[in-house]
Amino acid sequence: MNLGQATIKDIAKALNVSPSTVSRALKDYPGISEETRKKVKDLAEELNYRPNAVALSLRQSKSFTLGVIVPEVVHFFFSTVISGIEEGALVNGYNVILCQTNEQYEREVKMVDTMISSQIDGLLVSHSRETKDFSHFKRLLDRNFPIVFFDRLPEIENTVSVIVDDFMGAYDAVAHLILQGYRDVLHLAGPKNLKISEQRLSGYRKALQDAGLPVREDRIIPCPNGTLEESQTHCSLLFSGTDRPDAVFASNDMAAAGAIEALKALGISVPETVGVVGFSNWQFSSMIAPPMTTVAQPGFEMGSRAVSLLLQCIESGKYNPTTEVLPTALIPRASSQRKK
Amino acid sequence: MNLGQATIKDIAKALNVSPSTVSRALKDYPGISEETRKKVKDLAEELNYRPNAVALSLRQSKSFTLGVIVPEVVHFFFSTVISGIEEGALVNGYNVILCQTNEQYEREVKMVDTMISSQIDGLLVSHSRETKDFSHFKRLLDRNFPIVFFDRLPEIENTVSVIVDDFMGAYDAVAHLILQGYRDVLHLAGPKNLKISEQRLSGYRKALQDAGLPVREDRIIPCPNGTLEESQTHCSLLFSGTDRPDAVFASNDMAAAGAIEALKALGISVPETVGVVGFSNWQFSSMIAPPMTTVAQPGFEMGSRAVSLLLQCIESGKYNPTTEVLPTALIPRASSQRKK
């Protein structure tokens, strides 16, 4: 029980005026005498009055609260995005209520439901890996409820969203490997039903093609879980054979790290024999041995851009479909640079 | 505008009954005919009725929302705790609204304020590094508002809190170094006004004393920022001198990693010449070279325990001061084990 928080009524009663007067006095509305205004404000100050946001929400059908749905919180990229969202929300006077789906579709659906009943003003979503049916979002959009998607785009037409340029990121990474003299690049691909995986794969393909190199389908290994072990298993198998690639481009840093581990274990030197490039620029990527080349994604910026777009929708009442694409940046480190 | 969400009133109007009847029918209260009950429930289902949580909050002075205040979101340990909080809240039907202070006192105070006006039912707090005045929490506690502190304890008597056994963690770490034959252990200490830093320092001291080794005050270097660079700077200076320690125990993994970097740069081999142990078991600690010995903190468990304690306070209305201490676990890896 939140005992003792002063309300407008309390102030009104104490001053023998009506709640309306107090409300108007506090907000400097016209039609209130200087004297009353001062008395009200002084007492409000003294009682440490804070408006009850819940009552305001109910009254105004606006909660100044945004919902955020992410697959995981313990995740360098997503936590960075969340941080950006937090900041953006704060400066605009919004609160953030947070949910993680743990990559589970059912939880995602449920969370959307509870958030809606919490009367959030808008939703920021990066959907789960399992999600193939997007009707729980579609329903809301059809009702004109504002949702901004980030990083992972749903299969819905005409949404407002923010992504990074996964295609170019991948392209740059692979082109960089080729420039370094690597010719046979293995791709550790992400979950198939994620657009980002698709895009990164396309970038990989295009870079090879542009360099006149063949695209071998057996050089594309799906690593849907994105764990270190998964990629390690695949790589140690593949690099013990005779038909070995001479480089690895992984769809995420974890997989890349797994590849490095596997290569180390096999006694294959990185980057001399095999070059490795990851994706995301996770914290650890600069700290492992050798420091890993990777593609940086502007997570914080993605978060703040997403909030901006969402607030724009909320405040204008319009939902103008756009997809904002943030640039990636290749961070060249030792793992992909052959000593000259 | 959240257009078209059906309300109890809508159902009532459509069925020509009163809102009260609808409310009772939906909740299976007695005194409603089977027929009416069914009609109400069917229509509610059809209209996809969801109770308006805001109205409920206002009516019941209970929001089923918890506030969480952390210094940073992009932080392996804190994001793990947040994850635990999330889960705990979810299974108990609570929402979580999240704020990061960025280690700034002023923001902390402000956040507490806005959360209170959002009518949260309780607060979970790990205070900022800057915070020395805890009156913004004290005020609430005095009013019987439930707060559970985690990881970083405020200087307030009789709180409910969850911490890890920083003392023992540090003790174990240093004892381990000594057992490995290291004799002159440097301590990279955390921010002085954090209890955790104090505790870890005490553990360090005690372990040295118990082993009959001297505690040299000049072997205790404060690293208040906890960045890689900070520790790197200190260590490269210290280890270029002649009076060199032969081991490093850092108050956090980042600092330890900085030490390793500095040592590598100086051509000093880890662990052969100098052993290094960190604190927290951040993700990267197992992946750097050499894999780093560190002290694991049960972040997720801390989060879920903190929620449990908070909900207990909320639901019982009682605030029984306790400090729950979770065990740490030394994770021995290469960085501290001399080859035999």
Add this chain to the structure above:
DNA sequence: TCCATTTACGCAAACGTTTGCGGTGACGAT
């Protein structure tokens, strides 16, 4: 002195929900 205007405030409804209390009608018993 009287009317018109302004100043300063209160009433009441509304947001969506819950709940104590009261009321209506049907029915059986007397």
Add this chain to the structure above:
DNA sequence: ATCGTCACCGCAAACGTTTGCGTAAATGGA
């Protein structure tokens, strides 16, 4: 015909706030 007993339902208030409208007193002008 009267009464009591149910089963079923509605009224109204309440949570804290805002706001259109109404109204009293005070002021101004003639």
